[in-house]
Amino acid sequence: MKRKIGDCCSNSNNKDMEIVWQSPANRPERHDYIFHNGRRHVRPYYFEFISHVKNRWAGKTIVDLFAQEFKGRPYNYYVYIVII
Incomplete structure (x- = not known):
């Protein structure tokens, strides 16, 4: 499931940034990463830890x-x- 950051965070500076919701049933996919200068960066995501x-x-x-x-x-x- 993917949501826009504005849907869950009212005080966000960048409301168009997409947040990836991770859970054991929702594994990351290739488009969940950002490739920049030959490096792979993980998009921000929420993980539900039980x-x-x-x-x-x-x-x-x-x-x-x-x-x-x-x-x-x-x-x-x-x-x-x-x-803090």
Whole structure:
């Protein structure tokens, strides 16, 4: 499935740029690439990644989750990384 970037992103600078939606059922095709100066570039795309969630993660923010699961860094580090 292909959509224009303006269909999904209201604050985009280039609304005519085509976004490729990738999923295991929708493999990339040759026209999904840009060839420039002998190099192949991948067009921007969205990938739907399906993951399982542990019960203890339910209802937590991403910052709280990472701070509790990955204790090697302080809480403020995860706050800073999410804000960026």
